[in-house]
Amino acid sequence: MTVSFTFDPDWMDTLTAPFMTNAFLAGLCIALAAGVMGYFTIARQSTFAAHALAHIGLPGATGAVLLGLPVSLGLGVFALGGALVIGALGKRASQREIATGTVLAFATGLGLFFARLSSSASQQMQSILFGSILTITTDQIIGFAIFDVLLLAVLAVIYRPLLFSSVDEQVAQAKGVPIGAMNVAFMAIMAGVITIAVPAVGTLLIFALVITPAATANILAGSPLRAMVLASVLCLVAIWGGLVLAAMFPAPPSFIIVTLSTLFWAVAKGVASLRR
Amino acid sequence: MTNDSTQHDACIVFHDAAVSRGGRTIWQHGSFAIPNGSVTAIVGTNGTGKTTMMKAELGLLPLAAGSITILGRPAGSANRQIGYVPQSYTSDIDSNLTAEQSVLLGLTGTQFGIHVVTKAQKAKVRQALAFTGIEDKAHLRLSELSGGLRQRVAIAQALVSDPKLLMLDEPLANLDLASQRAVVHVLARLNKELGMTIQVVAHDLNMLLPILTGAVYLLDGHPHYAAMNQVLDSSLLTHLYGTTVQVVTTPQGDMFVTPSPDEPEDVVPDTHATAEIAQFHHHHGAGDAGHDAGARTPAVRNDAGGAR
Numbered sequence: 001m002t003v004s005f006t007f008d009p010d011w012m013d014t015l016t017a018p019f020m021t022n023a024f025l026a027g028l029c030i031a032l033a034a035g036v037m038g039y040f041t042i043a044r045q046s047t048f049a050a051h052a053l054a055h056i057g058l059p060g061a062t063g064a065v066l067l068g069l070p071v072s073l074g075l076g077v078f079a080l081g082g083a084l085v086i087g088a089l090g091k092r093a094s095q096r097e098i099a100t101g102t103v104l105a106f107a108t109g110l111g112l113f114f115a116r117l118s119s120s121a122s123q124q125m126q127s128i129l130f131g132s133i134l135t136i137t138t139d140q141i142i143g144f145a146i147f148d149v150l151l152l153a154v155l156a157v158i159y160r161p162l163l164f165s166s167v168d169e170q171v172a173q174a175k176g177v178p179i180g181a182m183n184v185a186f187m188a189i190m191a192g193v194i195t196i197a198v199p200a201v202g203t204l205l206i207f208a209l210v211i212t213p214a215a216t217a218n219i220l221a222g223s224p225l226r227a228m229v230l231a232s233v234l235c236l237v238a239i240w241g242g243l244v245l246a247a248m249f250p251a252p253p254s255f256i257i258v259t260l261s262t263l264f265w266a267v268a269k270g271v272a273s274l275r276r
Numbered sequence: 277m278t279n280d281s282t283q284h285d286a287c288i289v290f291h292d293a294a295v296s297r298g299g300r301t302i303w304q305h306g307s308f309a310i311p312n313g314s315v316t317a318i319v320g321t322n323g324t325g326k327t328t329m330m331k332a333e334l335g336l337l338p339l340a341a342g343s344i345t346i347l348g349r350p351a352g353s354a355n356r357q358i359g360y361v362p363q364s365y366t367s368d369i370d371s372n373l374t375a376e377q378s379v380l381l382g383l384t385g386t387q388f389g390i391h392v393v394t395k396a397q398k399a400k401v402r403q404a405l406a407f408t409g410i411e412d413k414a415h416l417r418l419s420e421l422s423g424g425l426r427q428r429v430a431i432a433q434a435l436v437s438d439p440k441l442l443m444l445d446e447p448l449a450n451l452d453l454a455s456q457r458a459v460v461h462v463l464a465r466l467n468k469e470l471g472m473t474i475q476v477v478a479h480d481l482n483m484l485l486p487i488l489t490g491a492v493y494l495l496d497g498h499p500h501y502a503a504m505n506q507v508l509d510s511s512l513l514t515h516l517y518g519t520t521v522q523v524v525t526t527p528q529g530d531m532f533v534t535p536s537p538d539e540p541e542d543v544v545p546d547t548h549a550t551a552e553i554a555q556f557h558h559h560h561g562a563g564d565a566g567h568d569a570g571a572r573t574p575a576v577r578n579d580a581g582g583a584r
Binding site for chain 1: 334336355356358360361362371372373374377378381382384385386387388389390391415417433434
């Protein structure tokens with residue numbers, strides 16, 4: 001067997017195919033949601049909990065295939081369920097690494113179990129774990145777009161109290177911010193972001209798409225709003241760049257997306273530490 | 277400072293207040309009134325419920341009995357007029373907020389909906405930063421600031437909304453001497469120039485002594501309030517801290533509370549878990565807190581000895 005890693009001269013034709021248009025649009029929707037919520041996830045020190053949500057969604061996704069339901073539905077329901085439980089336990093709970101890690105491992109195992117119960121779920125397992133941005137349908141994109149509009153509308157209303165409770169929870173509580181409600185709202189929105197981002201890079205690689213661009217933006221930008229915009233842009237460049245490079249070279253888009261995202265972060269981190 | 281404040285001009289009034297957590301009484305029978313314009317410390321050893329007291333005053337913890345009145349209203353309902361600086365445990369900050377943005381949240385952080393930051397709000401933030409002496413650090417991120425500067429940002433955030441009462445939980449912990457002095461200086465000016473009532477949770481009184489007018493001490497499972505001359509009593513402090521403490525008056529007039537280098541052999545520091553001692557005896561009514569303080573110490577020793 002030979003490994004071929006050659007440049008594809010017909011890459012422009014690949015890019016103009018209808019499934020590519022869908023992938024670019026999906027990337028736009030995902031980048032917007034991930035960039036904005038990534039900032040809050042880092043400010044709340046809940047990155048591991050957010051990552052775990054994707055894994056909690058895994059048995060939902062494979063279970064949905066088993067029952068003949070849409071993957072996104074099962075994923076979303078499980079992620080939301082997990083989010084509401086973690087949210088109800090409070091912000092401290094989302095910082096408990098051992099409990100989160102244990103639940104994460106168990107959920108992944110459960111996902112594997114459901115997948116083995118049917119051959120169709122088994123076939124889908126790979127794309128749920130590692131993403132398949134090239135198979136995203138027009139219906140899914142409409143769902144993504146609706147979610148983005150809702151996300152921005154809700155955030156416009158709760159932006160300041162959510163930010164206050166994220167960076168100064170005790171003071172926010174004393175000043176009358178409903179920190180419990182903020183925490184549940186944050187986790188519920190996060191479940192939505194996970195649900196729309198998993199089809200792009202899968203449950204295993206989602207950290208690099210939702211958290212890493214926000215971390216890069218945090219290093220470079222000097223205010224929350226600027227960081228959110230920059231995170232969205234970085235996320236978008238990673239996804240679109242990944243799609244273009246995947247059309248040129250025989251590598252899975254998920255791999256290139258995650259690589260670009262990691263590269264941006266590593267460069268920003270390196271430059272920042274050199275400056276000090 | 278006088279101790280005979282009437283309920284009328286009192287800022288913080290405890291009436292037979294008690295707090296328990298998980299069925300265990302933290303402290304009880306707290307009855308005293310702290311006057312407006314005072315600077316008080318809440319003192320006591322670890323685990324006596326100092327932070328708990330501040331949370332109860334903010335209405336964040338329910339009372340098991342009695343009542344607490346802050347600024348003339350039940351605990352928790354006057355919080356908009358209270359600046360609160362909680363104890364900061366985190367040394368690393370993941371947010372990219374600048375000092376200025378952090379202080380701004382003290383003004384706008386509770387607002388739902390879309391609001392544009394007004395010029396007046398920006399001016400208010402500048403003023404608060406200037407008062408705490410960190411105006412030049414406005415555009416630096418919190419993660420770039422030292423612990424002492426971060427503490428001053430937190431104080432600026434608390435005072436930006438023009439509170440009448442400022443509450444700080446261990447504001448001097450983990451700060452070097454110069455930073456401690458700077459924070460104490462800010463507190464002194466807030467009290468003198470703006471007339472702000474200040475309450476500080478502290479386990480070391482030394483730095484705060486020049487500005488304190490009184491202290492709430494959690495001696496035996498009961499909070500007591502006393503003016504400063506009554507608190508600075510060697511035997512009381514020795515009992516309070518569970519180790520020998522000396523009060524020294526220097527030629528400059530400063531008083532320092534210093535642990536003595538060697539424990540005298542005939543003195544056995546009387547140490548108990550406060551929840552344990554709280555069960556030994558009961559108090560009735562607020563009484564004269566100063567008189568209380570002097571009379572309490574031997575009484576507790578006798579009680580404690582009897583229970584052993």
